[in-house]
Amino acid sequence: MAQMNMVQAINSALDVMLGRDQRVVVFGEDVGYFGGVFRCTDGLQRKYGEHRVLDTPIAEGGIVAAAIGMGVNGLRPVAEIQFADYIYPAFDQIVSELARLRYRTAGDYCAPVTIRTPCGGGIRGGQTHSQSPEGVFTHVCGIKVVMPSNPYDAKGLLISSIEDEDPVVFFEPKRIYNGPFDGDPHKPAVPWSTHPKGEVPEGHYAIPIGKAEVVRPGKDVTVLTYGTMVHVAEAAVRLAEVDAEIIDVRTMVPLDVDTLCTSVSKTGRCVIVHEATRFSGFGAELSATVQEECFWQLEAPIARVTGWDTPYPHAFEWDYFPGPARIAAAIRSVMEAR
Amino acid sequence: MTQSRLHVPHPPARPGETPDFSYLEIPPAGHEPRPDTLAPALQIERLGTGMVRVLDEQGRAVGPWNPHLEPEELQVALRHMLLTRHFDERMQRMQRQGRISFYMKSTGEEAVAVAQGMALQPGDMLFPSYRTQGLFIVRGKSLVDLMSQCLSNTRDMCRGRQMPIMYHWAEGNIFSISGNLATQFPQAVGWAMAAAIKGEDRIAASWMGEGSSAEADFHHALTFAAVYQAPVILNVVNNQWAISSFQGFAGGERRTFAQRGPGYGIPGVRVDGNDFLAVYAVTRWAAERARASGGPTLIEHVTYRAAAHSTSDDPSRYRPKEEWQAWPLGDPVKRLKAHLIGIGEWSEERHAALEQELEAHVTACWKEAVTYGTLSDGPTLDPMSMFEDVFHDMPAHLKRQREELRSLTAAQHAAAAAKVPGGEG
Numbered sequence: 162m163a164q165m166n167m168v169q170a171i172n173s174a175l176d177v178m179l180g181r182d183q184r185v186v187v188f189g190e191d192v193g194y195f196g197g198v199f200r201c202t203d204g205l206q207r208k209y210g211e212h213r214v215l216d217t218p219i220a221e222g223g224i225v226a227a228a229i230g231m232g233v234n235g236l237r238p239v240a241e242i243q244f245a246d247y248i249y250p251a252f253d254q255i256v257s258e259l260a261r262l263r264y265r266t267a268g269d270y271c272a273p274v275t276i277r278t279p280c281g282g283g284i285r286g287g288q289t290h291s292q293s294p295e296g297v298f299t300h301v302c303g304i305k306v307v308m309p310s311n312p313y314d315a316k317g318l319l320i321s322s323i324e325d326e327d328p329v330v331f332f333e334p335k336r337i338y339n340g341p342f343d344g345d346p347h348k349p350a351v352p353w354s355t356h357p358k359g360e361v362p363e364g365h366y367a368i369p370i371g372k373a374e375v376v377r378p379g380k381d382v383t384v385l386t387y388g389t390m391v392h393v394a395e396a397a398v399r400l401a402e403v404d405a406e407i408i409d410v411r412t413m414v415p416l417d418v419d420t421l422c423t424s425v426s427k428t429g430r431c432v433i434v435h436e437a438t439r440f441s442g443f444g445a446e447l448s449a450t451v452q453e454e455c456f457w458q459l460e461a462p463i464a465r466v467t468g469w470d471t472p473y474p475h476a477f478e479w480d481y482f483p484g485p486a487r488i489a490a491a492i493r494s495v496m497e498a499r
Numbered sequence: 500m501t502q503s504r505l506h507v508p509h510p511p512a513r514p515g516e517t518p519d520f521s522y523l524e525i526p527p528a529g530h531e532p533r534p535d536t537l538a539p540a541l542q543i544e545r546l547g548t549g550m551v552r553v554l555d556e557q558g559r560a561v562g563p564w565n566p567h568l569e570p571e572e573l574q575v576a577l578r579h580m581l582l583t584r585h586f587d588e589r590m591q592r593m594q595r596q597g598r599i600s601f602y603m604k605s606t607g608e609e610a611v612a613v614a615q616g617m618a619l620q621p622g623d624m625l626f627p628s629y630r631t632q633g634l635f636i637v638r639g640k641s642l643v644d645l646m647s648q649c650l651s652n653t654r655d656m657c658r659g660r661q662m663p664i665m666y667h668w669a670e671g672n673i674f675s676i677s678g679n680l681a682t683q684f685p686q687a688v689g690w691a692m693a694a695a696i697k698g699e700d701r702i703a704a705s706w707m708g709e710g711s712s713a714e715a716d717f718h719h720a721l722t723f724a725a726v727y728q729a730p731v732i733l734n735v736v737n738n739q740w741a742i743s744s745f746q747g748f749a750g751g752e753r754r755t756f757a758q759r760g761p762g763y764g765i766p767g768v769r770v771d772g773n774d775f776l777a778v779y780a781v782t783r784w785a786a787e788r789a790r791a792s793g794g795p796t797l798i799e800h801v802t803y804r805a806a807a808h809s810t811s812d813d814p815s816r817y818r819p820k821e822e823w824q825a826w827p828l829g830d831p832v833k834r835l836k837a838h839l840i841g842i843g844e845w846s847e848e849r850h851a852a853l854e855q856e857l858e859a860h861v862t863a864c865w866k867e868a869v870t871y872g873t874l875s876d877g878p879t880l881d882p883m884s885m886f887e888d889v890f891h892d893m894p895a896h897l898k899r900q901r902e903e904l905r906s907l908t909a910a911q912h913a914a915a916a917a918k919v920p921g922g923e924g
Contacts, residue, residue: 265665
């Protein structure tokens with residue numbers, strides 16, 4: 162086992178897949194010679210050549226469209242959109258083309274494209290480098306949506322995404338690229354080497370898409386979350402001093418309803434946490450699902466803790482960020498409700 | 500004091516006015532030189548302002564672009580163009596009779612798809628637009644299949660998921676037509692990039708109308724094609740009209756669409772789109788260039804949309820009825836026919852016999868297509884199939900929804916049966 166941060170784990174997944182499968186190509190803005198602005202593709206062009214690891218023009222719509230064409234021609238493209246905030250010029254190609262190609266051709270054509278994109282805030286990125294648009298993509302039929310919360314999952318889920326027959330939008334929470342951030346920006350940064358999920362096998366392994374993980378077993382309340390917020394929720398649970406069960410959703414589409422609802426049925430209480438804005442956010446889908454499946458087991462109304470319904474403000478990001486205090490307050494409130 | 504003023508383009512003629520195509524510069528046939536296929540893009544910029552034409556006013560094939568095709572090939576071309584036209588006419592009538600929901604004819608621009616389909620290799624990948632049905636006809640897709648798609652019947656290649664004319668044909672290397680315009684242009688470039696990455700000699704070609712060249716996808720396609728010198732032919736079919744917007748609204752007033760090519764470092768070739776020989780020759784030139792690592796070519800086909808945009812459109816509300824008759828580049832079918840007659844390889848009698856044969860073929864195909872079901876009767880697709888192919892493997896939430904629809908449908912059937920006199924219950 163090697164120690165890897167999330168950037169190294171993603172790099173390793175790409176390296177493994179480029180080495181195993183001649184059809185895999187990796188491209189995006191600055192990913193080739195330079196190795197990516199977050200270094201996720203560092204060294205890959207030197208190793209695999211510029212026909213397989215390419216820099217592209219700054220045109221997200223063109224990147225995804227080219228990936229679709231390559232996928233149709235038998236390749237397994239892994240396209241990087243440099244920031245999730247930049248993905249919108251590619252929205253038509255993702256929603257109207259990539260997601261529906263298999264459907265509209267009754268299975269005669271498909272494009273197994275993986276779109277990697279860093280998301281989330283807490284990096285002083287303001288409203289154009291901080292967004293978490295995963296909910297937008299979960300509303301589209303025909304794409305899978307994944308967000309890992311640690312290096313081990315990042316590598317295994319990225320390998321699964323590349324091997325998947327369907328298109329996958331793979332969100333990388335950039336605040337935890339280098340360490341498991343617990344929501345307190347004033348504490349010294351903690352590296353992944355201190356965390357068990359920073360131990361990552363060098364070779365090939367896959368974590369199945371569509372499986373959530375119980376990251377902290379507990380009996381009093383279920384916290385459903387993903388990405389950076391898994392670690393923030395862990396801090397919040399310590400703060401609230403409650404025996405909470407924390408579930409890392411990991412895959413938004415398809416959703417592991419069984420794992421989520423088994424837990425809520427057991428605890429009878431549910432708090433949903435995500436960094437994205439609240440209104441029509443993915444938490445709304447989680448809340449509705451839990452209500453539909455677990456209504457008779459619920460002891461209290463489901464609570465959501467999310468980013469406020471404003472753009473991500475540059476100067477006030479820690480007022481915006483759903484930190485441990487807000488989550489802990491929601492957990493206590495759900496525990497008190499009868 | 501100066502004041503800026505907005506220029507809102509106006510077409511040269513509106514309904515009730517005299518058609519006016521004086522804005523088109525049309526050089527005589529044979530006028531344009533034919534450069535070497537690997538000539539640098541910026542040395543052949545004039546191809547974007549002139550117009551490659553081979554068939555002259557007398558129907559003779561003249562000049563350096565004459566592809567010197569055998570008469571048999573020209574007869575096949577005429578057959579494909581006429582079949583496209585007869586197919587279009589029939590489907591339009593079937594829409595008017597309520598047998599299909601929608602249709603789009605390619606009348607007046609059949610030479611583009613037919614000549615290009617014939618000039619390319621069968622392994623070359625085509626990314627069509629919605630008015631290039633001639634590509635399917637050239638590659639031999641059965642009309643029964645095309646009609647069945649329009650009928651959403653049990654033989655529909657799209658399994659009832661797409662409105663009429665959104666065909667595809669994987670075995671024939673023809674991509675799926677999208678209702679979102681221009682999306683196929685950069686996809687074709689990606690396909691071509693993959694062909695080059697894999698070291699194949701196949702190339703890609705794509706089509707869009709001049710109207711949708713205003714989409715960002717056009718810019719993405721040209722940029723990526725130029726940057727990677729992808730083996731792709733990008734065609735802008737300038738048929739003068741995008742529904743009610745004339746080509747000036749896509750930026751055609753001051754520059755030709757072909758002239759955009761050199762702006763990206765790509766050759767731009769403007770061709771008489773109603774001249775089968777010219778379209779064929781230009782396509783061969785671009786294909787040779789692409790296959791020899793010479794990179795992409797942008798071709799503007801100057802043609803005219805003789806029919807309505809679609810069966811939902813009424814062009815008499817925005818353009819003169821007589822425009823098609825006044826169109827200076829004529830009718831591609833008549834021009835190829837005149838050429839064949841001129842070289843002694845065709846006659847009015849043979850033409851009439853061919854038309855009769857094709858009309859009978861279309862009739863027979865329609866009769867067969869409706870046996871696979873229509874919108875109103877005959878065999879139908881299973882609605883439960885709508886849940887398939889969203890993903891490669893059906894996830895749990897779609898299985899649940901399919902079961903929900905299945906029970907609902909079963910309950911409705913049971914209720915209907917109960918109401919029938921003598922029925923159960």
